[in-house]
Amino acid sequence: MSVTALVGAQWGDEGKGKVIDILAEKSDVVVRSQGGNNAGHTVVVDGTTYKLRLIPSGILYDNKICVIGNGIVLDPKALIGEMNEIKQSGKSLDGLRIDARAHVVLPYHIELDGLSEKMRGAGDIGTTKRGIGPCYMDKAERSGIRMCDFVDPDIFAKKLRANIEIKNKILTDVYGGRPLDYDTVYSEYKEYARILAPYVTDASVLVYNAIRSGKNVLFEGAQGALLDIDVGTYPYVTSSHPTAGGFCIGTGIGPTLIDEVLGVCKSYTTRVGKGPFPTELENEIGDMIRQKGGEYGTVTGRARRCGWLDLVILRFAVRVNGLTSLAVNKLDTLSGIKQLKICTAYRRNGKIIEDFPVDISELDGCEPIYETLDGWDEDISGVKKFDDLPVAAKNYVRFIENKLGIKVAMVGVGPSRDQNLIK
Ligand code: GDP
Ligand code: IMO
Ligand code: MG
Secondary structure, eight states, X not given: OOEEEEEESSSSOSSHHHHHHHHHTTOSEEEEOSBOTTOOEEEEETTEEEEESSSOGGGGSTTOEEXXXXXXXXXXXXXXXXXXXXXXXXXXXXXXXXXXXXEEOOHHHHHHHHHHHHHHGGGOOOOOOXXXXXXXXXXXXXXXXXXXXXXXXXXXXXXXXXXXXXXXXXXXXXXXXXXXOHHHHHHHHHHHHHHHGGGEEOHHHHHHHHHHTTOOEEEXXXXXXXXXXXXXXXXXXXSSOOXXXXXXXXXXXXXXXXXXXXXXXXXXXXXXXXXXXXXXXXXXXXXHHHHHTTOBOTTTOOBOEEEOEEHHHHHHHHHHHTOSEEEEEOGXXXXXXXXXXXXXXXXXXXXXEOSOOSSHHHHHTOEEEEEEEEOOOSOOTTOOSGGGSOHHHHHHHHXXXXXXXXXXXXXXXXXXTTSEEEO
């Protein structure tokens, strides 16, 4: 039996979906615990690309239980759309479960996300506009509608009516937007509730019993450590906890039940949305990485900002997640770059900084300190064993291991299940 948690170690989009899909083969239960359809996890199986947003990436196997935990904010319309895509691809939804405590994203959350971003003007966060922040705001304010409320038509009607009344005031009086019509929203969403009701359960009990009975359980992180609302690059973060502790809160299990925490990173760094990025490459190397790595958002299609690998960030990810090992994806993308740089620390006002700064205003003055490593020319996407990689590619991975003092357990050389080298 093993309980493994998988987290993004950077700013999201590290290739978590691919690694989850690989690990899911040997898992009985796969669990998502935070975020919502702001996540976009790409999985390539036998040449077919799946883009999962709310459903755990284990769904592509027939016999896995796939849990949407209590920490998720769930857009019912988006989930039903995704369920239909899964069905159309011939996969079964029998294993899907939704925790009764998960909060429901409603149209006013999506409206408010867009309007508040607009009002921030140049100071916007660059959210995915999926209503994530406003839904978590309602959760914290204790006015949220949970799945257990949603699937009860009378309770849903009562709570929705009360919420729409207040949200309409905010939409119109604060933001100058248009009010929502209660009857229209209710009649559309009560139908979604009817469709989702059979999947709703107490997932905390389900996951706990699975662990206690010796099953293999895999926690699938969304986003990445630097997007964590507490320890990330606030305010340029998401509204949940993508760090390992988020699995406990977002599933209703205790930390002593988790055996391993695997961090997933890319062999370079990317970020979507606004906020500081010390190793960003706003030049032809950054453009080349973006093109070759296909660095365009899965959810919004936005071009991802690209830069050199930053070990200050990964050191932070090791610390805040208690990582036990690392998977390094997209090593293939770096092929052909003559000299590769890795940031090992920052320099600020003549001082060396090794721990990621708390306050993002400090990051502005941080100049990355780089070590330069030899690149390699070979296309490595067909390599099947770590030992068969070019020497320079092996050295690049070993450099990461030595500097972080953590084992690199997997190396990605392409998007498919079989383009993953186990070290
Ligand atoms: P996630 O959000 O962490 O699951 O990552 P995304 O799916 O948003 O973005 C990762 C992208 O990289 C996807 O297009 C994957 O198919 C792709 N990918 C994952 N691992 C590798 C790899 O090792 N090499 C290459 N070339 N692409 C990869
Ligand atoms: P996956 O799971 C990358 C970013 C947004 C924005 C900030 C806040 O695919 O790695 P939000 O809509 O969450 O309020 O936006 O967080 N963001 C992500 N960036 N990958 C993700 O998920 C992200 N989910 C949110 O771009 O900067
Ligand atoms: Mg993604």
